[in-house]
Every structure is written in C-alpha cells, then in structure tokens.
Amino acid sequence: MKTICDFCKTEYSLDRVPNGPVKCAVCGHTWNVSMPPRRGSVLVFIAAVCALLAAVVFAVAVLYQNRVAEIQEKPLIAELVDVTTTTDDDDVTRFVVSGRVVNRSDQIYGVPGLVVISYDASGNVIERQHFMPSATLVDAGGNVQFLHTLSVPVTNVDKIAVELEAQEN
Numbered sequence: 725m726k727t728i729c730d731f732c733k734t735e736y737s738l739d740r741v742p743n744g745p746v747k748c749a750v751c752g753h754t755w756n757v758s759m760p761p762r763r764g765s766v767l768v769f770i771a772a773v774c775a776l777l778a779a780v781v782f783a784v785a786v787l788y789q790n791r792v793a794e795i796q797e798k799p800l801i802a803e804l805v806d807v808t809t810t811t812d813d814d815d816v817t818r819f820v821v822s823g824r825v826v827n828r829s830d831q832i833y834g835v836p837g838l839v840v841i842s843y844d845a846s847g848n849v850i851e852r853q854h855f856m857p858s859a860t861l862v863d864a865g866g867n868v869q870f871l872h873t874l875s876v877p878v879t880n881v882d883k884i885a886v887e888l889e890a891q892e893n
C-alpha cells in the first residue's frame with residue numbers, strides 16, 4: 725500500500741499498516757496511516773449507477789420528446805368506443821358507431837369532421853363516410869362524444885375505423 729506525507733507529499737510504499745504514526749524521512753512530519761478504504765470499487769459502483777440513471781433519464785427524455793412531438797403533430801385523435809346495430813322500417817340493419825374525439829393538447833380546438841371507414845373481410849374499403857360531430861369545440865385535455873349510423877347495411881362489413889378528416893391524405 726502507499727502513503728503520502730501530508731506536508732511535503734513524499735510518497736512511501738508500505739508492506740503493512742504500521743502500528744503507530746509514521747515519520748517522514750524528508751521533512752520530519754508525522755502522520756497516522758490507516759487502512760486504505762475500498763474507494764476504487766465504491767467509485768466504480770457509483771459511476772455505474774450514475775451511467776444507468778443517465779441512460780434511464782435519457783430514454784425517458786426521448787420518450788417524452790417523442791410524445792410531445794406526436795401530440796403537436798396530432799393534437800386530436802378519434803377513438804372508437806362502441807359499435808352497435810340499428811334496424812330501420814325496411815328491415816335494413818346498419819352499424820351505429822360511437823366514440824369520442826380526444827384533445828391531447830393544452831389548447832382548445834375546433835372539432836374536425838370525421839370519416840367512418842368500413843372494410844370487408846379482405847380489408848377492402850366498402851365506404852368512406854364523412855360526418856360532423858355535434859360538438860364544435862373540444863377543451864384542452866377534454867373530449868367530445870360522437871354517434872353515427874353507417875349508411876351501408878351491415879352485410880359484408882367486417883371492420884370499422886374512425887379517422888379525423890384532417891388526417892386523410
């Protein structure tokens with residue numbers, strides 16, 4: 725082990741921990757030599773923990789940034805909540821879709837038009853039906869409900885999706 729004179733910084737190599745104080749041969753300063761603490765391994769451990777924490781913080785920050793960017797790009801989303809059916813006087817059964825437009829931003833938005841898309845079992849679009857929800861504004865962090873009856877009969881309809889009109893390409 726090594727010990728250094730506190731006063732003149734002369735370094736000495738010791739083969740064991742001395743029982744009493746050590747006197748410096750250069751300057752005459754005396755000091756007590758203690759067992760070297762296991763500082764090295766503790767520091768490595770702390771460094772590893774810090775690196776891990778930094779990685780976690782970085783990952784969370786990236787996720788948060790992605791989320792913020794996604795919300796800025798798409799502040800409103802349309803969610804399909806339920807699909808039921810209704811049968812009219814002519815015995816034609818149609819799907820009734822209910823859902824909500826969710827405002828994920830911190831600003832009030834006007835509610836855009838919606839498109840209900842019905843697909844057949846092969847994934848082909850049967851119809852794209854546009855409609856306006858009854859609510860015209862959606863508060864920051866709030867949502868508005870919508871309810872819409874499809875114009876096409878249930879026959880062949882395998883899947884239904886709702887999109888905001890603005891998201892159409």
Ligand SMILES: [Zn+2]
Pocket residue numbers: 729730731732733734748749750751752753
């Ligand atoms: Zn000394």
